[in-house]
Amino acid sequence: MLKVPEHQVAGHIASDGKLGPLVDDQGRFFKPLQGDSRGEHEAKFYESFTSNKKVPDHIHRYFPVYHGTQLVEASDGSGKLPHLVLDDVVSGYSNPSVMDVKIGSRTWYPDVSEEYFKKCIKKDRQTTTVSLGFRVSGFKIFDHQESSFWRAEKKLVLGYNADGARLALRKFVSSNSPADSNLTPNCAFASEVYGGSNGILAQLLELKDWFEIQTLYHFNSCSILMIYENESILMKEGDDAPAARAQVKLVDFAHVLDGNGVIDHNFLGGLCSFIKFIKDILQSVDKRDETNTSLLENGR
Numbered sequence: 001m002l003k004v005p006e007h008q009v010a011g012h013i014a015s016d017g018k019l020g021p022l023v024d025d026q027g028r029f030f031k032p033l034q035g036d037s038r039g040e041h042e043a044k045f046y047e048s049f050t051s052n053k054k055v056p057d058h059i060h061r062y063f064p065v066y067h068g069t070q071l072v073e074a075s076d077g078s079g080k081l082p083h084l085v086l087d088d089v090v091s092g093y094s095n096p097s098v099m100d101v102k103i104g105s106r107t108w109y110p111d112v113s114e115e116y117f118k119k120c121i122k123k124d125r126q127t128t129t130v131s132l133g134f135r136v137s138g139f140k141i142f143d144h145q146e147s148s149f150w151r152a153e154k155k156l157v158l159g160y161n162a163d164g165a166r167l168a169l170r171k172f173v174s175s176n177s178p179a180d181s182n183l184t185p186n187c188a189f190a191s192e193v194y195g196g197s198n199g200i201l202a203q204l205l206e207l208k209d210w211f212e213i214q215t216l217y218h219f220n221s222c223s224i225l226m227i228y229e230n231e232s233i234l235m236k237e238g239d240d241a242p243a244a245r246a247q248v249k250l251v252d253f254a255h256v257l258d259g260n261g262v263i264d265h266n267f268l269g270g271l272c273s274f275i276k277f278i279k280d281i282l283q284s285v286d287k288r289d290e291t292n293t294s295l296l297e298n299g300r
């Protein structure tokens with residue numbers, strides 16, 4: 001039995017009879033092949049990428065595993081439609097916080113129609129795509145006060161300026177109430193989620209190393225998904241298991257082009273800018289912790 005994904009944070013959503021992705025209870029994510037040949041294009045990308053021996057093994061883990069296409073009942077009631085069958089990257093999590101960040105300082109690319117170009121550039125200018133090289137597309141976090149999920153409103157997210165994006169990235173790793181806009185995010189989970197040898201920053205840096213040299217694909221309009229587990233994060237003490245299980249995944253390959261021997265400077269530039277935001281948060285948290293420690297040591 002397929003159902004609407006509980007943890008989807010952006011893109012086309014299968015609610016109110018609309019066409020969107022579905023999930024099963026076996027950890028599979030079914031994304032309907034979009035019209036305008038975008039769906040076939042995405043399927044072709046997955047086929048090429050999956051079998052591409054030039055892509056290093058350690059890079060494959062940043063992409064959802066692809067299981068081909070399958071005809072399944074579409075969410076909009078229009079009957080059976082072909083869907084991409086992917087691993088559901090959040091299926092192993094009980095209470096995942098998830099954020100979708102679209103990378104690049106432009107979402108259009110050479111040879112698109114004038115109409116598509118205009119649509120993209122308008123959105124790129126209205127959001128932080130042009131100014132920062134990335135935009136937050138959507139996120140949901142676990143509200144530890146309410147023991148329920150809190151979802152950022154799409155309209156507000158798409159209206160973020162640089163400060164808004166920075167605040168969202170801090171909020172994403174905070175334990176204080178996300179619903180209260182007067183509270184300064186405490187970044188309680190920053191070190192655990194963004195930092196450490198397996199954290200988000202380490203994964204982004206590994207991806208950056210590859211993007212600095214890869215000339216196989218140009219990842220136009222593609223997103224980074226950040227995921228972490230909340231279930232055990234607050235009761236981690238004394239437990240050696242990595243509580244946060246922070247993960248970076250790349251999704252949405254409807255607009256990927258052949259790299260033709262040229263690095264993907266649009267994605268790489270955006271990724272570097274995004275990394276700087278994450279580093280700054282970690283630095284500010286380290287500084288705060290140092291100050292608190294020295295205050296404690298001085299008995300104040």
Ligand SMILES: O=P(O)(O)O[C@@H]1[C@@H](OP(=O)(O)O)[C@H](OP(=O)(O)O)[C@H](O)[C@H](OP(=O)(O)O)[C@H]1OP(=O)(O)O
Nearest residue numbers: 010011012034038100102123137158221223252254
């Ligand atoms: O439909 P919209 O206006 O919400 O735009 C979609 C975008 O939503 P946004 O408003 O930027 O969050 C959406 O962005 P997200 O996936 O939400 O980041 C995509 O850009 C989508 O195009 P495609 O599936 O990548 O070809 C976009 O879909 P198309 O309009 O290009 O079909």
Ligand SMILES: Nc1ncnc2c1ncn2[C@@H]1O[C@H](COP(=O)(O)OP(=O)(O)O)[C@@H](O)[C@H]1O
Nearest residue numbers: 008009010011012029064086087088089100252
């Ligand atoms: N393999 C996956 N597993 C789990 N969730 C996914 C997966 N792929 C996408 N998603 C969710 O769906 C959202 C939209 O995906 P995306 O591929 O960008 O769709 P669209 O083409 O409609 O924009 C993402 O923000 C994420 O929340």
